[in-house]
């Protein structure tokens with residue numbers, strides 16, 4: 745199958761791209777701007793191609809489909825996150841989180857869905873967040889963008905189902921990726937986060953892989969319009 749994983753040069757996206765490539769899929773690795781970074785990952789994991797596209801740039805988002813062509817599985821994983829008090833969010837931080845996390849998700853579904861519908865098969869998975877279900881005082885805007893994506897997926901899923909296209913989201917809890925490195929590498933800060941995770945540890949990128957792969961396999965054929973939370977119980 746042809747698979748595009750956005751934001752797949754590191755973290756959860758990297759683990760997903762690597763797993764699809766290991767399954768024998770024709771995988772496209774993606775990141776925001778540095779083609780060398782994407783090419784290095786492509787080579788390391790045995791993916792088919794690499795592409796750059798700044799998802800905060802409407803023109804670049806519009807042209808991504810013409811670079812990759814149709815795909816069977818679209819994994820919308822890339823996001824940006826700014827941690828600060830809700831009254832301190834700058835206009836550019838507000839817009840960037842909306843553009844990358846929500847607007848590009850909407851636009852890319854619009855770009856890739858028609859060919860899936862025509863083929864009668866497609867799998868779209870958006871990576872959400874446990875913050876759809878819980879409060880984080882420094883992630884107000886980020887969480888709102890993830891809520892918007894979850895709603896978008898649910899709405900389009902109902903309309904796409906008759907055409908063989910499923911849409912779901914997978915929502916991680918705290919996962920040890922580059923964006924969390926400063927917390928993960930500091931024993932005190934790490935313990936403070938892990939106190940709120942019933943399973944007792946940070947998630948690893950590999951913990952998110954199984955659900956996404958399942959949704960993109962025969963086992964996922966009857967699952968659409970839902971959100972699978974993988975958070976070690978953090979939302980409870």
Ligand SMILES: NC(=O)c1ccc[n+]([C@@H]2O[C@H](COP(=O)([O-])OP(=O)(O)OC[C@H]3O[C@@H](n4cnc5c(N)ncnc54)[C@H](OP(=O)(O)O)[C@@H]3O)[C@@H](O)[C@H]2O)c1
Nearest residue numbers: 751753755756775776798799821822823873918919921923
């Ligand atoms: N890590 C967690 O604890 C956690 C928890 C809940 C949900 N999530 C969600 O899981 C997904 C992956 O998270 P992660 O922690 O693995 O992320 P990460 O390590 O921060 O990596 C983010 C990826 O997204 C790409 N990206 C960032 N800005 C972009 C832009 N403007 N245009 C195109 N690509 C862009 C990055 O590419 P560049 O290298 O080019 O910037 C990178 O490949 C995200 O949707 C995140 O919200 C993560």
